[in-house]
Structures are given as structure tokens and as C-alpha cells.
Amino acid sequence: MDLSIIGYDPVGAWMKTAGTAEELLSYRNPSGITWINVEGIGNKLDIVKLAENYKIHPLTVEDIMDTEQRPKAEEFDDYIFITFKAVNRNRTSEEGTNIFEQMSLVLMESTVITFQEIPGDSFNGIRKRILNNAGRIRKMGTDYLAYAIMDAIVDDYFLVLDKLGSSIEDFEDRAVDERDDNFIRDLQGVKQSLLHVRRIVWPLRDSLSMILHLESKFIEPELEPFFKDVHDAVIQAAETVESYRELIAGVMEVRLSMMSHRMNSVMKVLTIISTIFIPLTFIVGVYGMNFRFMPEIEMRYAYPIVWGVMILIVAGMLIVFKRRHWM
Amino acid sequence: MDLSIIGYDPVGAWMKTAGTAEELLSYRNPSGITWINVEGIGNKLDIVKLAENYKIHPLTVEDIMDTEQRPKAEEFDDYIFITFKAVNRNRTSEEGTNIFEQMSLVLMESTVITFQEIPGDSFNGIRKRILNNAGRIRKMGTDYLAYAIMDAIVDDYFLVLDKLGSSIEDFEDRAVDERDDNFIRDLQGVKQSLLHVRRIVWPLRDSLSMILHLESKFIEPELEPFFKDVHDAVIQAAETVESYRELIAGVMEVRLSMMSHRMNSVMKVLTIISTIFIPLTFIVGVYGMNFRFMPEIEMRYAYPIVWGVMILIVAGMLIVFKRRHWM
Amino acid sequence: MDLSIIGYDPVGAWMKTAGTAEELLSYRNPSGITWINVEGIGNKLDIVKLAENYKIHPLTVEDIMDTEQRPKAEEFDDYIFITFKAVNRNRTSEEGTNIFEQMSLVLMESTVITFQEIPGDSFNGIRKRILNNAGRIRKMGTDYLAYAIMDAIVDDYFLVLDKLGSSIEDFEDRAVDERDDNFIRDLQGVKQSLLHVRRIVWPLRDSLSMILHLESKFIEPELEPFFKDVHDAVIQAAETVESYRELIAGVMEVRLSMMSHRMNSVMKVLTIISTIFIPLTFIVGVYGMNFRFMPEIEMRYAYPIVWGVMILIVAGMLIVFKRRHWM
Amino acid sequence: MDLSIIGYDPVGAWMKTAGTAEELLSYRNPSGITWINVEGIGNKLDIVKLAENYKIHPLTVEDIMDTEQRPKAEEFDDYIFITFKAVNRNRTSEEGTNIFEQMSLVLMESTVITFQEIPGDSFNGIRKRILNNAGRIRKMGTDYLAYAIMDAIVDDYFLVLDKLGSSIEDFEDRAVDERDDNFIRDLQGVKQSLLHVRRIVWPLRDSLSMILHLESKFIEPELEPFFKDVHDAVIQAAETVESYRELIAGVMEVRLSMMSHRMNSVMKVLTIISTIFIPLTFIVGVYGMNFRFMPEIEMRYAYPIVWGVMILIVAGMLIVFKRRHWM
Amino acid sequence: MDLSIIGYDPVGAWMKTAGTAEELLSYRNPSGITWINVEGIGNKLDIVKLAENYKIHPLTVEDIMDTEQRPKAEEFDDYIFITFKAVNRNRTSEEGTNIFEQMSLVLMESTVITFQEIPGDSFNGIRKRILNNAGRIRKMGTDYLAYAIMDAIVDDYFLVLDKLGSSIEDFEDRAVDERDDNFIRDLQGVKQSLLHVRRIVWPLRDSLSMILHLESKFIEPELEPFFKDVHDAVIQAAETVESYRELIAGVMEVRLSMMSHRMNSVMKVLTIISTIFIPLTFIVGVYGMNFRFMPEIEMRYAYPIVWGVMILIVAGMLIVFKRRHWM
Numbered sequence A, B, C, D, E: 001m002d003l004s005i006i007g008y009d010p011v012g013a014w015m016k017t018a019g020t021a022e023e024l025l026s027y028r029n030p031s032g033i034t035w036i037n038v039e040g041i042g043n044k045l046d047i048v049k050l051a052e053n054y055k056i057h058p059l060t061v062e063d064i065m066d067t068e069q070r071p072k073a074e075e076f077d078d079y080i081f082i083t084f085k086a087v088n089r090n091r092t093s094e095e096g097t098n099i100f101e102q103m104s105l106v107l108m109e110s111t112v113i114t115f116q117e118i119p120g121d122s123f124n125g126i127r128k129r130i131l132n133n134a135g136r137i138r139k140m141g142t143d144y145l146a147y148a149i150m151d152a153i154v155d156d157y158f159l160v161l162d163k164l165g166s167s168i169e170d171f172e173d174r175a176v177d178e179r180d181d182n183f184i185r186d187l188q189g190v191k192q193s194l195l196h197v198r199r200i201v202w203p204l205r206d207s208l209s210m211i212l213h214l215e216s217k218f219i220e221p222e223l224e225p226f227f228k229d230v231h232d233a234v235i236q237a238a239e240t241v242e243s244y245r246e247l248i249a250g251v252m253e254v255r256l257s258m259m260s261h262r263m264n265s266v267m268k269v270l271t272i273i274s275t276i277f278i279p280l281t282f283i284v285g286v287y288g289m290n291f292r293f294m295p296e297i298e299m300r301y302a303y304p305i306v307w308g309v310m311i312l313i314v315a316g317m318l319i320v321f322k323r324r325h326w327m
């Protein structure tokens, strides 16, 4: 478990790292804002110690450590608790798809605590802005810090969506390649990834909407446009997911129609060949019979006449096939 | 019908079992909290006696004994009534799927009564916590006891969902096994089990939401985070059901595409064989005719020439098939 | 048109039948509760006379006589009007499915009037409870009588649903019987019956919900649990309809997959037979040619060699088919 | 453009027709109710003159003349504006389906103005009731007149729906006629007509619901049951549309299953014939070979033995087919 | 970046263009209304300068320059911000479909600022009305100007929808053309264009609904009917999109049924030809055998008898086919 603590106020800023909760709790920032970041949530003892120190409810601790917890926001007397999923920047799955991790944020009067399932995050930009006093962040409260963190995390969703978007475009080309045996399986993979993003985005949308309608002492009215902006980005992500689902449905339709069209054309070839040659084979079979009394057999021009008849039959059939647009 | 009664307060705790309602009603717990657990709901007389003693409405008694009753919560003057489904820990159906039983809970000022359709439950942990004074349960009211019971029951839902989840994963592998004749039937079984869980979870979600918005004297404000936590777990169960339905739809799509792909490849083999041999069979039929005047018959190299022509035809066809990606 | 009138109070009860509205209106029950039941709604004059006597709005009269009227509830100054569909106990359609009839109920201070499209109903139990003073009915007001009537009618819905449920179970078995040519048509019949129940149940659900939120002088607060109970039963019926629809969708999927599986196996047999014999027929055709110069013809072991070659070809093909799991 | 004006009060009624707005505006009805009906909305100048005289907002004028305008209701300071679609009684399309026209209604204190896209309407009954003083219409206000007009128009919707309903019933029979090549196209036509009605009915439902919740000075409280009645009829129309859509979906399912069943039976015939004769043709081909050394050729009973073998093969195949239920 | 500024009041109007924000900000309109139009949003510096001058929030600036921003409306202390998509009048994509561009509008007390992604717009009519004092525009406030701009943009949506509508009509004809290999792909293109319009229209509908319920000092009550009118037009566009989707679904159904019907007819031809000739070919094969002892061979009328038998077989088959409606 990696612990880091950043303290800042409009005048100055400092950052420390710690190995244990006890060590971390020895650092104090009496006047300004404190941001504690916990990476790795396996060590229950340390998290409980931290929670007790900051009066965090045991049920919140349970949610922080539950990596299956769905995104939600809850207001307590001493803090607002938000839990959601973040794109992990350091790892991808074997198939190259992104891994999401459990991320929790406790927003208090003068302290923000973030908990990450996996070490490594997208917060370097925010840390630099604090330490270098860039933009307005040093002049604002914990609510702005919470906004900045969520903004960074939601921006990462679009990286994942862009990757999914371009892989859907690949499928648009693959849809007409008849030898692509893994098409459906691969497309299902993308679809399930998309549904995974959806399950991450939708509840966050509701949570942010809940925060927007909360008249909490932890969020200044002046911060409303900022939280609205994150909310809006999450809605945009949700709509992108829906439009990708429609694209996938379209690709699927093209694929199925291609396969059915191909089946039709295979059947047509079979039918044309059979329809032409089966009757001819019957005719030549007739004159292969060994009856003693078959007058045609002895006729001088029987053989060329049979050929002529067969050519006429083939010609007639070809005309019918042309008319029916089978050729 | 097995009856048990547990009495407790912050200082002490005791437990008794009884065979009849009369016997049970002789035990009294004047100061603290009383939890009566009824296992088996077949004996109407005893349940009515218990109900009359605790002023439970006849319609509530009807709902308690109706094993088809859908989950719901209702507020009466003297109690809150909640009925839902619990996973039975002792029995499974023949196919190994879980059996759900009717479970009812009557929450009063100082008494909680639970009614179970089938003896045996998931409450041993709660009983131990009460008798051994573990955690906060002895210090809290009937509302916390009701929370603890519902929490235990909802946790069991996830056992069922995990089992369904891993059986869906099996189907992902079976989807491409073409000899698996029972695939669709078996998948339908899982789907119907999932829909069964859904019918259990969705109304419970609404019931808990109703309890959360109820400003009842039977539930202290301090208990809100606990009931929110159960509500949240039920929502998580509901979302898991939905994501499993999407997985099943995906597996089904893979299956159907596999079957259609296989049909296509069978048709292609038939078409290739027919298309190659039907014309050749015609050609050899021609020279099997018995006409007296057939000049080719007498020619010295007619036989090898015919073989050459046939080999050329086959070669041409194979090239066409390759081009069309049929081979 | 059969008219009946029941008068009762906690002390006594009487019942009369009448042929015309005029005759009926001569019976009076000055102190207690009056229940008028009208069977058959074809006689407009009589209904209008009754309506005028009880100050029923002309639009209500129109709705009472409209057998196509969808279920609804409306509050007027002098009464609450509820119209819905009841299972007719005396008749079924030719195919054995239940017939629903138009049923209307006008709930006033001391009078309840019920209008039935078809004579014969499920109210005998209620009549007996009134005349024999069984249960609480004689001690309660018109609101309880209205509840008892609706409860009896909604209970009948479950008889219809149980019948539909068991006929869906039959289809689960029929789904795999390939000779069952009427499967889809028959299943459609059940589906349309189910949708018919749905159109009856859903608006009634809304109507009861409306009545529950109505703070009317015609319904005592004490009656709330009773109307909630009917509402709950209607929701249960609605959910049963939905779960049956899902069962039907599952049965349909099994059926379609069975048909497609069967088509595949027919195609496989055709392909195996053709693929084996078409090349062999070509080979024997070759040696049926009559060319003068065919060296093999004269060879001593040509015939058994050809047989050997053909047996080898068949063996090779059977191995390929086994590998592809076609046999 | 045909203009008509009706003036009435409880005592008397008169009706005049006019060719221009100017002529029409010269008729005055100082005390009672005035109903102006405009047939044809092509003449913008006249409509604008009328509108200016009655203080109708330019945006309302725009909506009146826009034949593509979706149904809606709007409250202005001086009037309520309602626009919707009416069945044209005089014309049908070439395929015999009904034509809907744009209809607008402006409801003021003492005046109602109706605008119709196409001359000819369903209002003769209303005109007669006014002129002959039938029913309550002469005693009521403009709100009742507006109700009567909308009631007449909504009643016409059911004529269209009944026609669609009986044409869907025809499709139930056609669904199993395999030679009916236009089935899907024709069914699509009915479906699109149904969707057209739906687009007309749904927004009207919302508009009437809006009017019901409007506490406008132009609609007396006493009129509420009447507008509720029209609202209820529109909901009934909407539900009928939905149930027809389900019927169509059912018919479609029967059709597709019939086609697939038929395809199966064609394939079975092909497979039976091929499977029986292809092996036999091979056998007779074997003894058509011209090898010099073929011992069977010379045998006395070879020919009848071959026949016997072939009959045995056919018999065996027929047994297999019977077992597989292919015959 | 092209900048233009229009100043007007009931008395007069003027228009200037500028190359930079600084140049633009030198023009002032102390008394009346100012409309600034910015074409091209690539130059961040100029936009920021403009924004600072008009106290526009940095988050609004971000949204203005984000071409992926979904339509939305937001109220700030100093302005209402609306962003949406406009049809670009100057460009179309390669396939001839319309291009939408990002469009933002900032509505202040006496100033309206519009930002366009691509130079060129649909505002010439509005500019002329201002400069020529046509209609009421010069007499109204910035709210009317905002209405006029949105009205012009929404009108353009219908141009796009009409184009899509007529291309869907083309597909209705193409649906039955069996040689049209690109049908599904092309239809998918139209479908995706339609879904694109949908994603543009739906959020705008919500935004306008939000503006209508906003009681803002920037919009006079008198403007309500105007904004309702645009809202209504957007709803109309949304409903048109939905009805086009239903048309496309119908076209798709016709197409799939045509393809399946065609497949059936190909299979029938194959089955008829095979079923007729395969048995005949067997018969002639029988008499092509070379057995020494075959009594029929020597018979005088064997050959015509075989012909007779074959003709009878064909006739019988044709009768069966006719009965089964295969021919």
C-alpha cells in the first residue's frame, strides 16, 4: 500500500509519501487543504485506522474495499462519499483492452481522501498544478480538488471509447470478408467491453446528478458549473456508448446479410449446374441402354442430332436463368 | 413448525425453542429486544394465534402464508411488514439450481418476527453475534436486527448469481461445439433461472426504496446508511442480472452464427462435389451411348483426349472455387 | 336483464330479485347498505332510469354500456366509478379459453351498484357472507363491499393465468416434436390470450393505484390495507403475465433452434450421400464408355482394382466426415 | 375556402355561409356562442384577417396552415389552441386507406373557430343538435362545443381502427397461403398505416392530458368529465393500436414459420429422392462397365439378384426415413 | 476566423466585419442590441479575449471550442449558454450527406454571441430582416434574436430529414431488386445518418424544454410562445426520425423476406429437376447393364415400354408438384 499526502493553501504546497497509516497521520496541515491518496486497498488494518481518524462510517470502509462495488455517491454527516471506476493507465488485459479499477473519494471540509485499487493513476497533472500553483486550484477548496480528480478520470473514459470506436470501424471492413471465421466472436468481445463501460458510466451519471441536486455544505454554489461539466462529459460518454451499440448492430446486420447472400449464391451455382447436366445425363443414359430393338441406335445422324438437342436444351435453360437473374 | 425466540439487551441474551405458539408466547422479554423466528408456515392456527397476540392484520397473515406472494413492504400502525424470497441453504432442485423460499419479517418497536417457508436459514451468524455480544448488534434496536437479517439474505443472492455466472461462462465454450445438441435447451434453463432471480430482486429493490423514503418510528435515522447499503446490494444484484442477460444474448448470437456458418460449409462441400462431378459424369455418359455411327469411338487417342478434357475442366473449376474462396 | 338487490346492516340482511328497474326501485333500505346487481346491459332504458334515480352521470352510463371500454376508475361528486373485466364463470370460447365480460361498479355512500355484461358471476361467496353474517362484511360499509367484489374478480384472474401457465408447459414438450405442424399457430393463440389478459390487468393496476391515492369520502382510511391487497394481487397478475411472456419467448427459441438443427441434419445426410456416390458413379461411367482403344478394359484385374479404388475413396471420405463431426 | 358561421344561445340558433373572411366578419352574435368553421387553409390572407380580428397569435396562424404540424395543445392569454388530425370522410387514398387531414380548434370565451385542411367533415350531427336544440348543447358554453367537436373526431378514429383490425384478420388467413407472394409487402402497408394512426393518437393523448391539468378560464370545472371521456377514448385508441401491432407481429411470426417449414419440406423431398436413387444409379453403373473380365456379368441369376439387392436397399432407407419422421 | 458584428435598435442598424477580437471589440453599440457572429473556432486566443470581455466562464469557452460537445443549455449568472448542431449549407460529405457543425449561442441582456465551427450559415435571412427592418425583429430584444437564430437552424433539420425521407423511399423500390448487392450496406448508411440526426435532435429537445422551464431574466414571458414553437419543431423532427426508423425497419423486413422467398424458389427448381430426372436416370442405367441374362433386353417392345413408364412417372410427379404448389 502506497500512501501519499499533499498539503496546500494559496501560499504554499508540500507532498510526502508514507508506508503506513500511522506514519501518514503524523503529517498535519493545520490551515489549508489536505489530499491523501491511498494506492492499493488490500491492507484492511491501515484503511480502518485512517477511517477511524477521519470518522468514516464502517459501511463506507466496506464499500471502499469492495472492488465489485457499483459506482454511487452518498452523503454522510461528515463527508460526501463517491465511488466509481477509473481506467488503469499502467495495465491492459491480454487482449489489449483496458482494465478498470475501483476508485473511491471522500470529500470533507478541508480534506480529500482518494482510494485506488491498483497503484498508478492519471493524477500527475493535478499534482503538478498544485505544487507549481498553476491555474486556480491552490486558491480553491476541497470541492474543486474533487472536481479536478473526477474530471481527470472521466477524460480517460474517452480514451477507452475512442479505442473501441476505431475497433468497431475495423469490423465494418471485416464484415464483408467471408473467410473471417472469428468475426462474430471478436465482435462479441467488443460488444461486451462496451457493455462493461456502460455499466461503469450509467451509475456514475446518476451519482453526479445526485451530487448536483445535493445542497451540501461540502460543495460551494460556485462549484456547480464544474460538477455540471463532469456530469455533461459522463452523459456524452453514455451517448457515445449508445451510438457505438447502434454501429455494432449495423455491422452485425451487414455481416448476416453478407452470409445469407453468399449462401444464396452457392445455392444458385449448385442449382444451375444440376439443372443443366441432370437432364443431359438422362438423355445420354437413354442411348446407353442395351435393348436389341432401338431404332435410333442404327440411324445415320442420330449421334449429331442428340448433340443438337442437348445444345438446344442448354441454350433454353441459360435463357431462363438469365431472365430470372440467376446468372 | 419450529419456533425459536431470542431475547437480548446490551447486558445479556438468551434463546429458547418451542413447538407451539402457546408455548412460545409464555416466554417474555420485558425490557430488551425479542426476535421470534417461525420455520414452516403450514400451521395456520399457530400463526393466527401469534398474529393476534402481536396485533398483526389478517391481510398480513394471508401474505405471510402465501408462498406465491411477490416481494413487498407495507407500513401498518403497529409494525412494518416486509416479505421477500430467501435462498434456501439446505436444498437444491434436481438440476442443482437453488431453491428460493418465502420469507416474511414483521418489524415492531421491540420485537422482530420472521417467518420462513422451509426450516433452515442463513441466520446462524446473526444468532452468534447476539449470543456472544459480537459487534454492535446487542446495543442496537429492532431496526438493526431487521437490517442484519436482510443483509444476510441479500448476500446469499450473490452466491446464486456467482453460480449462474460461472455456468454462463461454460456456455461460452459450448457455443462452438457443434455436436452439443442440448445447448439451446440448457441455455434456456439458465436464462429462466436468471429471470426468476430477477423477479425476486426487482420488487425487493422497490420495497427497500420505499422503506428508505418512509419516515417511520420503527426505523431510527441513524439506521439509514445500513438500509441504503442493503438497497445498494440489491441494485448491484439487479445490474448483475442484466449484465448476465446481455452475456447470454451474446452467447446465443455466437451459437447461431456458428450453426449458420456450419450450414454454409456443408452446402459448399455439396456444391463443390456436385459441380465437379456432374459435368464429368455427363461426358462419360456421352461415350457410353451405343449409336452405331459415332466417329470418336473409333479414334485411336479418343480415350486419353477425353481424360485430358476432363482434367482441364476440373482444374478450371478448382481455380474458380479458389477465387470465390469456397475452398 | 336480471336485477337483484341486497340490503343489510349489522343486525339483518335480505335479498330480492326484480325484472325491471321500476320494480327494483320500489325496494328501499332506509338505514343500512344496499347492493344492486344488474346482469345484462342491453336494456338502455332501464339502466338510464336506475342511473337517474342514483344521479349517475350520462357519461358513466355510456361507459357502463360500452363493452369495449378499457378498465378505469373515476371520481365524481356523488360516487366513485370503476369499470374493469371479469372472467365469466359460465361460458368459455370454442377453443376452451376464458371469456371476459365488462363489469362496472358504482360506489356511493350507502349503495353499491354492479353492472355485468353477462348473467352469472363469482359473487355467491359474498352473498352468502352477507346473508349468513359470516366474517366482518355486515359490520363494514360500502367500501368494504366494493373491496370484496374486486377481490373476488381479481382472484379469478389467477384461474385464467394458471390455465395459461400449464398450457405453456405443454408447449415446452411440444417444442421438440418435429411433426407438430400447428405448434407456432397454437403458441400464437396462447400468446394472444396472454396479451388479452395483459390489456385487462395493466389499466386495472393504474385504476387501483389511482383509488389508493384518492382521498375520497367514500373510502375510509381503515380500508386502505384492503385496497392495497387487491392492488398487490393485480401487480402479481401483471408480473405473472410478463414471466409467461418470457417463457413463451424461450419456448419459441427452443422451437426455432430445433427446426434449424433438423434442417442442418437433413442437409448433412444429403451431402454425405451425394459426396460419396457422385464420384463413384463418375468412375463406373468412365468404364462404361465404348471407345475401341481403352487399355484398362482388357486388363485381367481391372475390375477388382476399380472396386478397390472405390472402396478406398469411400473410406477416405468417411474419415473426413467423422473428423468434421458430420456423422 | 368555404366559411360557415353558427350563432346560438339557449333561446335560438342561426347559420350562415360566407366566401371571404370580410363577409364572415360582418355576421355578429352579440350575446351567445359563435362557431366559425373554415374549410380549406390555402388562403393565407383570409386566415390572417380572421386571426387579427380574434387576436390570434401569428405563430398559431403558422401552425394552423402547416399541414405537417403534429397534434398539440397550447394555452394563450386569449384562447386555447388545439391542433390534431381528423379522418376525412369524403376521400380515401388509392389503396382504400383513410386520409387524415389537419384540423385546428381555437377555443375562446364565447367563440370557437375550427380550421379544416379539406372541405367536408363529421360535424353534421353537432350542427343538427345546435339548430334543433337537441340535448344539452344549446345550454352549454364554448367548452362543451369544443368537447363535442373533439368527441366526433375521435369517434372517427375507431372507424379507421376497425378497418385496420379486420384487414389484420385477413392476414391471419393469408399467412398460411404459400403462393401469396405479396404477403409481406401488403402487411407492411397495414403496419405503416397503423404507425401513422399511432403518430396521430399519441401526441393527442398528451395534449388532452395537458388540457385536463390546465386550470383555464375557458373550460368550466363541470366540463372535466367530458374532456376526461375524450381523453379516455384516445387512450383506448392508443391501446388498440398497440394490440394490433402485437397481432401483426404474431401474424408475421406465423408467416415466417410457415415459410421455413415449407423450405424444410422441400429439402426433405430432395434428400429422400437423392438418397434413394443416387446409390442405385451407382450400382447399375457398375454393371454397365465394359471390362472384359467381370465374373458377375456371366452369372445366370445376376440380374434378378441385383434387383433384389436394390429393393433391399430402398426398403432399408424407407425404414430409416420413417424413423426420422421424414416421411 | 471571420468575425462580424451587427448593432441595431428600433431606429437603425449597422453591420461591420473584423479579423481579430481586438478589432471587433472596438465597435460599440451603447444603447441597442449587439449580435456578434464568430465563424471558425480554431483561434483559442481570440475566443478567450472575447470571452473575458463578456465575462464568459472558462468552462463555456471549453464547450464552445469542443466540436464533439453534445447539445445542451446552461444558465449562468450573466448569460444563457446554448450549444447545438447546425446543418452546414456550404459543404456535404463525399456520399452527398449533410455535414453538421458545432454551433454555440451566448444570450445576454443586450448582446448575442454566436460561434460557428465552419464559416457560412443560414442567417442571411435574419441579417436582412435586421438591416431592412422587416417584421418585428428590430423592435424586440436579444431573446427574440436568439429565437430567430434557433428557428433558422431547426428549419434546416427538415431539409436533411426530407432528403433522408426520399432516399428511404428509393429503398422501398430497391428492396425487391434481387441483383442489388449493396442494398443492406447502403441502407445501413441511411440508418446511421438518421441515428446521427437523432443524437443531434434529442438533446436539443431536452435543452429547449429546460429553457422553457427556466424563469430567466434574459427571456421575457412574451417570448414563451416563440421558444415553444422551436421546441415543437424539434419534437416534430424527433418524431420524423422515429417514423423513418420504422420505415427502414419495414423496408428491411421486405428485403429479408424477398431474399428468403427467392432462396425458396431456387431450392424448388433444384428439387423439381432432381426429383424428375434422378429416377429416370436410374431406369436407363438399369438397361445399360451388360448382364448376359437380362430377358427385357431381348423383348420386341421393351424400349417403347420403358419410354412409356418414364413418361408416366414424369406425369405423376408433375401432378404431385402442382398439388403442392411448387410449380
Ligand SMILES: [Mg+2]
Pocket: A059, A062, A063, B229, B232
Ligand atoms: Mg456496501
Ligand SMILES: [Mg+2]
Pocket: A068, B240
Ligand atoms: Mg459488477
Ligand SMILES: [Mg+2]
Pocket: A039, A088, A101, A116, A117, A118, A119, A120, A121
Ligand atoms: Mg490506480
Ligand SMILES: [Mg+2]
Pocket: A151, A155, A233
Ligand atoms: Mg473535462
Ligand SMILES: [Mg+2]
Pocket: A202, A203, A206
Ligand atoms: Mg439510470
Ligand SMILES: [Mg+2]
Pocket: A233, E066, E069
Ligand atoms: Mg468534453
Ligand SMILES: [Mg+2]
Pocket: B059, B062, B063, C229, C232
Ligand atoms: Mg395479500
Ligand SMILES: [Mg+2]
Pocket: B068, C240
Ligand atoms: Mg411469482
Ligand SMILES: [Mg+2]
Pocket: B088, B101, B116, B117, B118, B119, B120, B121
Ligand atoms: Mg428457511
Ligand SMILES: [Mg+2]
Pocket: B151, B155, B233
Ligand atoms: Mg452486505
Ligand SMILES: [Mg+2]
Pocket: B202, B206
Ligand atoms: Mg421497478
Ligand SMILES: [Mg+2]
Pocket: A066, B233
Ligand atoms: Mg457489497
Ligand SMILES: [Mg+2]
Pocket: C059, C062, C063, D229, D232
Ligand atoms: Mg366514455
Ligand SMILES: [Mg+2]
Pocket: C068, C070, D240
Ligand atoms: Mg379493447
Ligand SMILES: [Mg+2]
Pocket: C039, C088, C101, C116, C117, C118, C119, C120, C121
Ligand atoms: Mg356476469
Ligand SMILES: [Mg+2]
Pocket: C151, C155, C233
Ligand atoms: Mg385476494
